[in-house]
Amino acid sequence: xxxxxxxxxxxxxxxxxxxxxxxxxxxxxxxxxxxxxxxxxxxxxxxxxxxxxxxxxxxxxxxxxxxxxxxxxxxxxxxxxxxxxxxxxxxxxxxxxxxxxxxxxxxxxxxxxxxxxxxxxxxxxxxxxxxxxxxxxxxxxxxxxxxxxxxxxxxxxxxxxxxxxxxxxxxxxxxxxxxxxxxxxxxxxxxxxxxxxxxxxxxxxxxxxxxxxxxxxxxxxxxxxxxxxxxxxxxxxxxxxxxxxxxxxxxxxxxxxxxxxxxxxxxxxxxxxxxxxxxxxxxxxxxxxxxxxxxxxxxx
Amino acid sequence: xxxxxxxxxxxxxxxxxxxxxxxxxxxxxxxxxxxxxxxxxxxxxxxxxxxxxxxxxxxxxxxxxxxxxxxxxxxxxxxxxxxxxxxxxxxxxxxxxxxxxxxxxxxxxxxxxxxxxxxxxxxxxxxxxxxxxxxxxxxxxxxxxxxxxxxxxxxxxxxxxxxxxxxxxxxxxxxxxxxxxxxxxxxxxxxxxxxxxxxxxxxxxxxxxxxxxxxxxxxxxxxxxxxxxxxxxxxxxxxxxxxxxxxxxxxxxxxxxxxxxxxxxxxxxxxxxxxxxxxxxxxxxxxxxxxxxxxxxxxxxxxxxxxxxxxxxxxxx
Numbered sequence: 001x002x003x004x005x006x007x008x009x010x011x012x013x014x015x016x017x018x019x020x021x022x023x024x025x026x027x028x029x030x031x032x033x034x035x036x037x038x039x040x041x042x043x044x045x046x047x048x049x050x051x052x053x054x055x056x057x058x059x060x061x062x063x064x065x066x067x068x069x070x071x072x073x074x075x076x077x078x079x080x081x082x083x084x085x086x087x088x089x090x091x092x093x094x095x096x097x098x099x100x101x102x103x104x105x106x107x108x109x110x111x112x113x114x115x116x117x118x119x120x121x122x123x124x125x126x127x128x129x130x131x132x133x134x135x136x137x138x139x140x141x142x143x144x145x146x147x148x149x150x151x152x153x154x155x156x157x158x159x160x161x162x163x164x165x166x167x168x169x170x171x172x173x174x175x176x177x178x179x180x181x182x183x184x185x186x187x188x189x190x191x192x193x194x195x196x197x198x199x200x201x202x203x204x205x206x207x208x209x210x211x212x213x214x215x216x217x218x219x220x221x222x223x224x225x226x227x228x229x230x231x232x233x234x235x236x237x238x239x240x241x242x243x244x245x246x247x248x249x250x251x252x253x254x255x256x257x258x259x260x261x262x263x264x265x266x267x268x269x270x271x272x273x274x275x276x277x278x279x280x281x282x283x284x285x286x287x288x289x290x291x292x293x294x295x296x297x298x299x300x
Numbered sequence: 301x302x303x304x305x306x307x308x309x310x311x312x313x314x315x316x317x318x319x320x321x322x323x324x325x326x327x328x329x330x331x332x333x334x335x336x337x338x339x340x341x342x343x344x345x346x347x348x349x350x351x352x353x354x355x356x357x358x359x360x361x362x363x364x365x366x367x368x369x370x371x372x373x374x375x376x377x378x379x380x381x382x383x384x385x386x387x388x389x390x391x392x393x394x395x396x397x398x399x400x401x402x403x404x405x406x407x408x409x410x411x412x413x414x415x416x417x418x419x420x421x422x423x424x425x426x427x428x429x430x431x432x433x434x435x436x437x438x439x440x441x442x443x444x445x446x447x448x449x450x451x452x453x454x455x456x457x458x459x460x461x462x463x464x465x466x467x468x469x470x471x472x473x474x475x476x477x478x479x480x481x482x483x484x485x486x487x488x489x490x491x492x493x494x495x496x497x498x499x500x501x502x503x504x505x506x507x508x509x510x511x512x513x514x515x516x517x518x519x520x521x522x523x524x525x526x527x528x529x530x531x532x533x534x535x536x537x538x539x540x541x542x543x544x545x546x547x548x549x550x551x552x553x554x555x556x557x558x559x560x561x562x563x564x565x566x567x568x569x570x571x572x573x574x575x576x577x578x579x580x581x582x583x584x585x586x587x588x589x590x591x592x593x594x595x596x597x598x599x600x601x602x603x604x605x606x607x608x609x610x611x612x613x614x615x616x617x
Contacts, residue, residue, distance in 0.1 A: 014429060014467030018391065018420040028417035032410075042405060111403060120401045120462070123365060124418050125391040297367065 025126050029134025034142055037107040050104050050142065056096040057146040058153060060084055065157035086175055087252045089151055090186065090245045097190060098215065098241070100146050105139045105194030106207035113202035128295040132195075140191040148183030155179065175252060182248030189244035189280055192287035199294040215241045233269040237279045246270040247280050317379030318343040319470050319502045320364055325373035327359055334359040336526035338373070342504060344533070346496035348513030349506040351523035351616060357506040358398060360523065361472050364504070365395055378469055391419060394463030398474035398506075401459070404448030408439055408458050411447060412465050419466040426465075433461040436499065437491050453484030460491065464501065471495070473505045477512050489515045510612055522615035530615035535580070544587065545604035546574045549597035558590040575604055 039046035064083045084092065112118045121131055155176065162168035197214060198207040222239025225231045237243075250273045270276070320342040327335040334356045349357045362368040364377055366386030375382045377389045402411060409430050416426035434443045437457040442450070447458060456476055463471045476492060477485045493516050496503040507513055513520055514534060522530035548555060552574045559566040564586065565577045578584050591598050603609065 014421075014425070016421065016425045018466060019422075021420060024420060025418050028414060032414045036405070041407075041410065111405070115403045116397075116399060116401045117403045119397055119399070120415070121418065123367065123390065123395045123397065124415065125387045125420070126418050127387070 022130055025130050026134045026137065029121075029126070029131060030137035030141070033108045033135055033138035036111075037104050037138060038142055050100070053096045053100045053104070054145055057093045058150045060089060060092045061150045061154040061157065064154060065161065068157070068161040084154070086151055086154070086179060087249045089154065090147075090182075090248060093146070093150065094242065094245060097143070097146055097186060097245075100143055101190040101194040102208045102211040104142070105191060106198040106204045106211075108135050108138045109195055109198040110202055110204045110207055122297065128297060132291050132295050135195060136191055139195060140187045143187040143191055144183055147186040148180060151179045151183065178252040182251050185251070185280070186244045186248050189283055192284055192291075193240070196287040196290045199291055234271045234275055237271050237275055240283070243276065243280055243283060247273070247276040250276060317376070319347075319378060320504065321376040322360075322364075323374045325360070325363060325375060326371045327363060327368060328371055333526045335363065335370070338523075338526070338528055340521055340528055340531050342519070342521070344502075344517070344519035346493070346503040346505065346517040347519045347521060348517035348534075349504060349521050349523065350508070350510065350513050350612065351506075352508055355508075355523040356526040357508075357523055358474055361395075361474050361504070361506060364472060365390060365393070391466070392469055394466065394468040394471035396456075396459035396463045396471070396473045396476060398478060400455070402447045402455055405446060407444050407446050408434060408450070408461070409443040411458065412462050415462045416465040421466060429465050429467070430461075433464045436464065436495070437461045438487070451484070452479050453481075453488060456480065456484075456488055457491065460495070464495065464499075468501065470502045470504065473503065475506055475508070477507065477509065485512070492516045510609070510616070520612065522612060524615065524617045529617070530611060532611075542578055543604045544576050544578055544584070545600075545602055546576060546587065546598065547600040548572045548574075548591070549599050550595070552596065554594040555591050555596040558594050559587065562586055562590060572599070
C-alpha cells in the first residue's frame with residue numbers, strides 16, 4: 001500500500017492582525033455595495049442605468065459649456081447672466097437625481113434581504129448599525145457624482161470660458177462651498193428616502209415603484225393644496241419630491257431675476273427656508289428611525 | 301493585545317478555555333420551549349449536535365453565537381460570555397447558516413474576500429486568505445465563477461470557506477449536508493473531517509442524520525424537544541462495551557476460546573452463535589483475525605444489545 005500523504009493543503013493558521021474596527025467593516029460594506037449597485041463586475045446591462053443617469057446629470061453643463069465654446073465672448077453681449085444659474089441647475093437634473101434614487105439605491109439594499117445574505121453579515125461581528133451606515137455611504141457617495149460633480153464641472157467651465165477668469169472666481173467664490181453643501185444635502189436626503197423605502201421590501205422593483213409612488217402622491221397632494229386650495233407655497237412642504245432640492249437652492253442662493261427671465265427656467269416660489277430646514281430634518285429623523293427599526297438584531 | 305475605542309486588534313490563536321460551556325440555557329418562543337435547561341460542555345475537535353428537526357439545534361447554535369437571547373442560563377464560548385462579549389465571540393468563530401444565504405451575482409472569491417474584510421482582515425490579507433480557504437474546501441478552480449452558477453454542494457463549500465476565512469478557533473456548521481445528494485454529502489463530510497482533524501479547527505456541526513455525525517465527529521450531543529438526552533464521545537469509552545453477536549458456519553467453540561484467551565468476554569449461545577463484548581475497533585479486528593486463525597467461518601457479525609448506535613437512536617427519539 002502506498003505511504004504517500006498530502007501534507008500541504010495550502011491552508012495555514014492566519015497569523016496577521018484581525019482588527020475589530022467599525023471603520024474597516026463599514027468601508028468594506030460601502031465599497032462592495034457601491035460596486036454592485038454601479039454594475040461593477042457585472043454584465044454591461046447592469047451599468048447602463050447608473051452611467052446613463054450620471055451622463056444625463058452632466059448634460060446641461062456640457063451643453064452650456066459647448067455653447068460658450070462656440071459663441072465665445074459674443075454670448076456675454078446677448079445674455080447678461082449665466083445661461084443656467086447654479087441654483088436652478090437642480091431643476092434641470094432633478095429627473096436624473098430622482099431616477100438614481102429610485103433605481104440604483106434599492107440595488108444596494110434589497111438583494112441582501114432577498115438572498116438572505118443579511119443573516120450572514122449579521123452573524124459576523126458587524127452590527128446592524130454598521131451595516132446601514134455602509135449602505136448609506138454606498139448609496140450617497142455615487143449619488144454625489146450626480147448632485148455635485150456636474151455643478152463643479154460647470155463652475156470650472158465657466159471660469160475657463162470667462163473673459164476674466166479671476167474676476168469670475170472673485171464674483172462667484174461664495175457659491176463654491178454652497179455647491180458642495182447643496183450637493184451633499186440632496187444626496188444624503190434622497191439616499192435616506194430611497195433606502196428607507198427599499199428597507200421595506202426585498203424586491204428592487206417594488207422599492208422603485210414604491211419610491212416613485214411616494215413622490216407622485218405627495219407631489220399631487222402638494223399641488224392640490226397649493227393650486228386649487230390656494231394655501232400658498234408652504235403647502236408644498238407635504239411634497240417630498242423636491243424638499244432637499246429647494247433647500248439646496250436656498251443655500252446656493254436665488255439666481256438673479258434677470259438671469260431667470262432670460263434663461264430657460266422660471267422662478268418658482270418655494271416654502272420658507274426655516275420650514276424647509278425643519279421638514280428636511282424631519283425626513284432624516286423619520287428615515288433613520290425606520291431604518292433602525294428594520295435593521296436590528298431581532299433577538300439579541 | 302491593544303485596545304482603542306475606534307479599533308481593537310484581536311490576537312489570533314487557540315485558547316485553552318473549553319470551546320463551549322452551556323449552563324442551564326432556556327429559551328421559549330411563546331408556548332414552544334426551544335431550549336429547556338440545557339447544560340453541556342463541548343471541547344472535542346469535532347462535536348455533532350444531533351436531533352430531529354425542531355429539536356432546538358439551530359436555536360442552540362444561534363445562542364452560542366450570541367444571536368438569540370436566552371430566557372435563563374449562560375453560555376461561555378472560548379472563555380467569553382455571550383451576553384457581554386457577543387461581538388468578540390463572533391469575531392473568533394465562523395458560522396455557516398443552514399439556509400441559502402449567498403448572493404448569486406458575486407463570485408466565490410469576491411464573497412469570501414468581502415466577508416474576510418468584514419471580519420477585520422486587511423484587503424491584502426483578505427485576498428490571500430480567500431484563495432487559501434477556497435483551495436482547502438476544493439473550490440480553487442471555480443473561485444472566479446459566480447455563485448449563482450454553483451451546485452448546492454459547491455454553495456455549501458462556499459459557506460464553509462467563508463466560515464474559515466478569518467482562521468477562527470471554532471466553526472459552527474448548521475446542517476451542512478442539507479439537500480445534498482449522496483456523493484456531494486460524502487465529499488462535504490470529508491472536507492469537514494479534514495477541517496477538524498487536519499487543519500486543527502474545532503467544529504460544531506448540527507444534523508438530523510446520524511450517519512453524518514458518525515462520519516465526522518468525535519463527540520455527540522443529542523437534543524430532543526429542547527433537552528439534552530445524550531452527551532458522550534462517539535468512540536466506546538474505557539470499560540464500556542458494544543456487544544457483537546457472532547454467527548458462524550462451523551462450531552463457534554474454537555473461536556470463543558480464542559477470544560476468551562485474548563481477554564475478551566465471550567458467551568456461547570449455541571453451537572454456531574456467540575456474543576462477545578468489544579471495547580474498540582481493535583477488538584472488532586481481533587474477532588476477524590482469531591476467526592481466520594482458528595479456521596471458523598464467519599456467517600454474520602452484528603451488534604447485539606444496546607450499542608452506541610442504539611443509544612443514539614433512543615436519545616433522538
